Amino acid sequence: MKTPRKSRTWALPLVALMTAGLAVTGATPASADVSFSASGLTASVDGTSVTASVKVASDAAALVRQVGICVRDANGGNEDFPKWGRTWLNSDGRTLTVSGDLPSGTYTYWACVLDEGAWYQAGSRESFTVGGGSASPAPAVSAGGSSMPVGNLSGWRQIFTEDFRTDQAEGRFPGVYAANWKSYDGFPDTHKNGWYNQDIISVHDGYLDMRLHSKNGMPQGAAPIPLLDDSGKVTGQTYGRYSVRFKADKLPDYGMGWLLWPTSGNWNDGEIDFPEGDLGKTIHGYNHCLGNPSVNCAIVETGVPFAGGWHTATLEWTPSRITFILDGVTYRTTTKSVPSKPMQWVLQTASAGTPADSTAGHVLIDWVSIYAWNGA
Template identity: 25%
Template sequence: MRSTRHRTTRTVLTATAALTLVLSASLVASAATAKAPDAVAAPDTGPASSASDTSAAAAALTWSDEFDGPAGAAPNPANWNLETGAGGWGNNELQNYTSSRQNSALDGNGNLVITARQDGNGGYTSARMTTKGKVQPQYGHLEARIKIPRGQGIWPAFWMLGGQFPGTPWPNSGEIDIMENIGREPHLVHGTLHGPGYSGGNPITGQYQHPQGWSFADDFHTFAIDWSPNSITWLVDGNAYQTFTTANTGSNPWVFNQPFFFILNVAVGGNWPGYPDGTTQFPQQMVVDYVRVYDSTGGGGGGSTGTVTASNGICLDVAGAGTANGTPIQLAHCNGGQAQQWTVGSDGTVRALGKCLDVAGGGTAAGTAVQLWECNGTGAQQWARTSGTQALRNPQSGRCLQPVGRVQNDGTRTEIANCDGSAVQRWTLP
């Protein structure tokens, strides 16, 4: 039985992280252009599942952080918050999480390095990074390529919390542990769900053993989930090892049909892993090659593709067929071009040219411009069809899509405005 790993941990949020709740990824530059997918170099990983690889390759890459940048640079603040503090994090952990480059930095070779250190007084420092309020996917193929640290009492993890945390407290907010390892089990990784009625020492969980029984710390491995409504499958190096569905929660709620944010951290000590001993060496490093989100359906979580037309028959259009973040969305005479082909997804997104219809800056005020932006899972990119009025409503702001000045002419840009049921807010979807 695992210990009650996640109690106070899931209720602690620093002021810095809390401030990010009001931000959209649209406020800042997106992640670096994705590298070509790396092959797992280790000969010890065993054959990857060709079906899984083919699925990921066919899916659209909707977001990634490839950790490109100079050695010693901070993780991209467009994507990551650094949570700080000590106090055990609800699990009697020993480390103090810091924002220092000594604990989290790029290595100049396309990797993020999270380093757990022991200081001269016998204390420990490390880093805990989240994408809260910045990157919050819902569904898809989510993966990271990681070389984990090793040693008794060392606890690396790649995991997720529900985007409504802490407003919705843990465990009702939900938690998806994509990969956890505790140092005393070098050949095992764990995949787990926590939710109401199945949390702490009684989660829904399973584990994967290295095919050769070797340590996962010896080389890079790819840890992933395939996440769809009411089902999550865990994979290591392309090998699926468990699937949990709504049937596994029994009479308890399934709380995983909502956006979640990523967390990367290395803890030192705690109820579950135990504590460092004379065999544990410091510093210990978790090296992360990339974190990626693929739309596993190839089309925004399902849905249909075609033109989106205004009530006068004119088309919703990406200005100049541009693909840069921030490209305006406008009305234009329908021409059959790709800039007017929109996929309305079951995940709430509306996509064209591989990117999402987005409220600029995550704004909620009437008159905020609507643009094209890299898909990031935030509320700025969620749209709901309003029955009756045929409006496209952004739930985060509570406002509806319309042309600026309420003029339905070729070249008119778009914005969000108070929903009023008028014809200029009526859209015909594919």
Template identity: 30%
Template sequence: MGSHAAPNRRPRILFVSFGLLLLAALLVVPRADGAPRPADACRATGTELPRGDCGPFWQVLAEDFNGDDVPLGGFSDCDHRVDTSAAYCGGLSGTYRDNWWAYPTGWRDTANERGRDVVGVYHPEDTVSVGRAENGDGRMRIRMWRPEDGGPVHAAAVVPRAVMQMAYGKYSARIKVTRLAPGYKSAWLHYGGGCEMDHPEGEWTGTITAFHHPCGGGEQGYYPSGDDWTEWHTVSTEWTPGHVRFFVDGRQTGHDTRNVPDRPLSWVLQNESALEGPGAAPGSSAELDVTWVAAYAYGWK
């Protein structure tokens, strides 16, 4: 658990041909071996929230967190119609209540199943908030922490309601770990029915990686990007029939066709205690900031 009079005709033809070549160049980026590598369908690489449809994807969520603030405590009372598209957090209001849900307080994170010395428990009420950075940028802040007494890590998993229980689509966000400490990780994922796609995943002290666990079993697909969590990156997953592709800053880092899910799954922005390396120290904390989230349905053409 854990994304194109006759003497005047010749120049016009040359111009169109050049335009097509330029478009082709924009749609691919070179691999190290010189072969072209597919680019993110929306070319979502910059700091600004992408808006509008692109390729075979139509946008169903565009969130830049520049609206109302949500202080700590807002993501509370989330135990309503859980794991369905009707799930909600009673502590939220307005568009945030309409658009977001979180794993309820008390649910246990993945480390509990792995026999780790340090495990986590989901506490959205004291880990998730929305507000402005010093530069005025709206952000969702996910600050996980471990109590001074050495209890479980307070973890957080938030879920965009617009794409709960949806088959296929494109899922993008711009993220950065702004406070680093050992013992904390992310595994943003789609999973269910023996299928799992994870991106971005990894301990925050390492680098961003993607994984694909084919439906029904088989060797996992492992796609390291080499990109550091502590820098701003745009991460995207494009899930279409028979294909899953992973991107960092518009660069394809992985592609798999083996038993790709064909059933509706939810996108879970899961953040939890580490599964590798040292556990979080008592009294420590770490933070992931999300400056925008965009999600798209597939197959409108």
């Protein structure tokens, strides 16, 4: 996979180049769009020692802040190898070989580049397994690219999981999932350009599928809602960790607004959105100001396109902070305007503008995992 980053004008002072140990002579900073790519990603395991290698390139000369091989354990924990600091990349590429010791387990790894404060994936993701003092063959990775986390995490108690193992025909949702899910249905979407219609939801091949399209000139969207208790009603909680693995087609003017919304229905009590944005563009996040929600107290710009592959988005909300995590990378933590009242999670997926009648495609959800904060 080739992952672009936004264009910018290079303006690094001479002292920064000298500190990084780079030769200034002949260096021509780039000012055009740059895309990163990777090839030859491999890993060998000897007991607990892992050595990984990859060649990372860019289609134009670029000085990046860090480049390396990112590693995540089965629960999404960060186990990265040491990374290279400020490094010039070009179309010839740079080959990295790094090593480290890891506990027994299965890991996902990929080439990663830090540029302008954002992490970018270069190339595909692969997996390896460490165990028993000897190498083990890597297990098959699901099409979703990452298995659903199961079990508590430090500071978090898992209260809800869903990996969609039972098929459900389009037009019948929630059906067999009625004990655990509801959905908006039968009223205009948030942008007032389309309609919430749970009939576009189906479950097949281990995924929840929202088939976005127009019907009689009206864009059709959906908003699945996980139920956190056995009351059959939509309820919220105060503080939590919300993770979802998803994949979206490139669908301009359709969008996501997956959000925490006040159980009170009072917007002044807060709103946290992640991921949010037009499915033809990049993934954003927002925290609305308490008491003045038309203003955003935190804005997250990942630079990562919605379309093109699987993503795992995680939103952590505690009494003191909100953290936005995408594909294992923390893009922002904010301590300003942190809500303190119960909120419910709604996966709003509908019009984000005025889609062309011919625009149609899918948003897939591989799994969902929700945690309660345990006060740690």
